[in-house]
Amino acid sequence: MPYPAIFVGIGLVIFIVGYWLYARFVDRSVWAPDSSVKTPAHMYMDGVEFFPTSKSVLFGFQFKSIAALGPISGPFIALVFGWVPAFLWIIFGTFFIGWIHDYTAVMITVRSEGESFGPVCYRLVGSRARKGLMGFIIFYLILVMAVFAYICGAFFKAFPQSIIPTILTIVGGFIAGILMYRLKINIIIATVVGIIFMVIGVAAGLWLNMVGLLAWVAATPREWWIGLALVLVFFGATLAITDWAQPVNYIAFWPCFAAIILLIVGALLSPLLTMLYPLDPVLIQGLPFYPPTATNPLLPFYTDANGPIWPILFVAIACGAISGWHSLVGSSATGKQLNLETDALPVAGGSMFLEGVLAMAAMSAYVVIAPAAVVPSWFLNFPTGAAIITQGMFGGSAISGPILIAFFAMVLELYAITVLQLMPRFFRMAAADLSGTSVIAPLFKNKWIGALIGILIAFAFAATGAWYHIWLLFGGSNQLLAGLCLMLGSVYLIRNKKPTKYTLIPAFFMIITCQAALLWESWVFLRTWVPGTWNAFTPTGWVASAGSLVADLAAAGVLWPAQLLTGIMAFMAIVLFILGCLVFYDAFKAWRHGPESEVEATAE
Amino acid sequence: MSPEDEKDAPEEKGSVKGTVKDFFYGMAMQGMVRYALKTRMYLEHLFMLITLGDMLGIPILPPYYSLKLLPYAVPNIKTWKRTLFKERDFTDALF
Numbered sequence: 001m002p003y004p005a006i007f008v009g010i011g012l013v014i015f016i017v018g019y020w021l022y023a024r025f026v027d028r029s030v031w032a033p034d035s036s037v038k039t040p041a042h043m044y045m046d047g048v049e050f051f052p053t054s055k056s057v058l059f060g061f062q063f064k065s066i067a068a069l070g071p072i073s074g075p076f077i078a079l080v081f082g083w084v085p086a087f088l089w090i091i092f093g094t095f096f097i098g099w100i101h102d103y104t105a106v107m108i109t110v111r112s113e114g115e116s117f118g119p120v121c122y123r124l125v126g127s128r129a130r131k132g133l134m135g136f137i138i139f140y141l142i143l144v145m146a147v148f149a150y151i152c153g154a155f156f157k158a159f160p161q162s163i164i165p166t167i168l169t170i171v172g173g174f175i176a177g178i179l180m181y182r183l184k185i186n187i188i189i190a191t192v193v194g195i196i197f198m199v200i201g202v203a204a205g206l207w208l209n210m211v212g213l214l215a216w217v218a219a220t221p222r223e224w225w226i227g228l229a230l231v232l233v234f235f236g237a238t239l240a241i242t243d244w245a246q247p248v249n250y251i252a253f254w255p256c257f258a259a260i261i262l263l264i265v266g267a268l269l270s271p272l273l274t275m276l277y278p279l280d281p282v283l284i285q286g287l288p289f290y291p292p293t294a295t296n297p298l299l300p301f302y303t304d305a306n307g308p309i310w311p312i313l314f315v316a317i318a319c320g321a322i323s324g325w326h327s328l329v330g331s332s333a334t335g336k337q338l339n340l341e342t343d344a345l346p347v348a349g350g351s352m353f354l355e356g357v358l359a360m361a362a363m364s365a366y367v368v369i370a371p372a373a374v375v376p377s378w379f380l381n382f383p384t385g386a387a388i389i390t391q392g393m394f395g396g397s398a399i400s401g402p403i404l405i406a407f408f409a410m411v412l413e414l415y416a417i418t419v420l421q422l423m424p425r426f427f428r429m430a431a432a433d434l435s436g437t438s439v440i441a442p443l444f445k446n447k448w449i450g451a452l453i454g455i456l457i458a459f460a461f462a463a464t465g466a467w468y469h470i471w472l473l474f475g476g477s478n479q480l481l482a483g484l485c486l487m488l489g490s491v492y493l494i495r496n497k498k499p500t501k502y503t504l505i506p507a508f509f510m511i512i513t514c515q516a517a518l519l520w521e522s523w524v525f526l527r528t529w530v531p532g533t534w535n536a537f538t539p540t541g542w543v544a545s546a547g548s549l550v551a552d553l554a555a556a557g558v559l560w561p562a563q564l565l566t567g568i569m570a571f572m573a574i575v576l577f578i579l580g581c582l583v584f585y586d587a588f589k590a591w592r593h594g595p596e597s598e599v600e601a602t603a604e
Numbered sequence: 605m606s607p608e609d610e611k612d613a614p615e616e617k618g619s620v621k622g623t624v625k626d627f628f629y630g631m632a633m634q635g636m637v638r639y640a641l642k643t644r645m646y647l648e649h650l651f652m653l654i655t656l657g658d659m660l661g662i663p664i665l666p667p668y669y670s671l672k673l674l675p676y677a678v679p680n681i682k683t684w685k686r687t688l689f690k691e692r693d694f695t696d697a698l699f
Binding site for chain 2: 044046047048049053056057058059060061062063064065115116117118134241242250253254257329331332333426429430433
């Protein structure tokens with residue numbers, strides 16, 4: 001069965017219908033955008049932050065900012081419950097929640113004179129909610145850093161052929177930066193130079209791997225590679241952004257974008273390619289939808305290693321269905337550049353629907369692998385699956401498979417590193433902002449120390465090996481942020497005497513689901529404190545996957561490092577839960593006051 | 605919209621080629637260009653704060669020199685004041 005084409009085709013049709021019927025209906029009947037109203041981009045035009053930008057440019061900007069590792073990695077966790085629930089969540093999540101969240105974030109900013117998330121939250125709800133939200137975002141940033149650092153380290157170790165291309169792409173980006181900014185050389189030439197480095201890297205990595213010179217990588221601890229990724233990130237977080245992070249991200253954009261296009265086109269063409277190039281006997285086989293077994297009659301709705309389908313599935317697939325990150329993009333950048341109010345739907349809503357298509361294509365990459373060939377760490381299957389889908393487009397030659405595997409593994413590492421490079425900067429700014437004039441404030445105001453603190457925290461968390469659960473914590477906080485944004489949207493709408501059900505129902509669903517997920521995850525981490533249970537959990541991957549530093553220590557009887565780290569993560573989950581409750585309570589109170597309520601900022 | 609605003613609005617190319625070009629520009633370059641412009645804006649605003657700080661009650665330079673620089677700064681004063689007084693938090697720095 002050509003699953004990729006079915007997944008992407010169905011997604012494409014449903015999302016087009018969703019855009020033309022449901023999204024346009026909500027757009028007209030709730031927000032009623034008016035193209036004659038001046039947007040903040042016109043009102044406050046400064047040629048920098050506020051600048052009317054054409055919707056095609058802004059669509060590209062929004063899509064690039066939201067489509068990263070989330071829609072590609074998220075589906076694999078959800079697949080432990082079978083592909084049907086994952087498929088349905090991507091469809092319904094994007095259709096009823098995802099697009100409206102992104103669109104609401106942009107429209108609130110446009111209708112609030114270009115204010116960002118924090119000031120809008122203060123004005124609509126109060127100062128306590130704003131502080132809660134900012135605190136929430138700090139923990140969220142830490143989780144993003146930890147989870148992306150782990151992904152990077154795990155891919156370096158599992159696909160040693162991708163180490164050299166990743167490093168050479170970064171070097172190429174650095175050189176392109178020198179060419180562009182120091183030597184003032186044309187950007188096209190600088191881009192070509194950067195891409196040449198990447199191509200040389202792929203060839204070199206592949207060759208070294210094929211002759212066995214990279215075999216030693218498999219025997220090394222994963223922490224080495226997480227450390228390597230974070231060293232690269234430290235440069236990006238501390239050097240001038242035009243010297244490192246920006247040109248590296250620019251050069252990395254090209255292979256990452258090519259991967260997205262290859263994946264979507266390959267999936268759509270899969271029926272044709274399967275007929276033309278019967279490359280592999282396992283081509284286009286689906287993972288089974290797990291039936292109940294004697295030992296676990298609750299399958300696929302509950303698994304010992306992963307927990308219950310609700311709420312876990314809904315936080316596992318993050319950006320592919322809905323993501324709080326998108327509201328940060330929409331409010332801090334896109335909303336300030338919108339040329340016309342009527343552009344909000346194609347830019348914000350359209351980008352999200354397109355991301356839904358990408359999530360479908362990414363999911364299909366996991367289901368084309370024969371069950372027998374699936375590696376236990378499921379997220380590591382993506383490059384293999386993506387290569388199977390796209391191999392036919394290159395004539396199905398024998399060499400194209402290994403090249404594509406190296407390419408897709410490199411792309412995932414680049415996605416992780418490009419996001420990671422910016423995270424310690426945001427973390428430092430957020431921590432400095434919140435610490436105010438306290439004694440620890442100078443630490444975060446120093447860029448070297450502030451970035452180092454963020455990176456060390458990320459390393460410690462990633463070293464637990466509890467990647468799966470950190471991803472769920474990240475997903476929980478990410479989706480909760482989205483739920484809180486939808487709640488803010490509902491408060492805004494009721495203040496303006498507009499219907500709120502289209503935002504309020506998704507907000508309630510997301511907030512309740514994410515809070516349940518955070519409570520579940522805090523319980524998972526707290527259980528490791530029960531004497532004698534850590535070792536019992538380790539072999540099943542319950543908390544720490546085998547081979548991680550702390551799991552090895554725990555196996556050797558040294559429990560305190562593992563318990564300290566899992567204790568910190570349980571604490572983090574509980575803090576996120578409390579902050580989420582706090583912001584939700586204040587926002588709900590503001591919503592209940594209705595249209596006539598006055599803004600009453602809670603006393604500091 | 606007034607004619608002035610229409611002048612500010614970007615040119616609508618309309619053609620498929622133009623749309624695709626804009627889409628690629630948005631994906632690849634828009635973030636970089638905004639960052640470069642933001643950097644210039646911060647430096648210019650810093651310069652204006654040093655030279656024309658007395659407008660905001662911060663007398664740094666003797667008024668004579670401020671007066672000499674004033675004609676060059678006049679076009680940006682409104683934007684400068686608005687940006688300086690605007691409420692911000694770190695989410696503004698994300699993109």
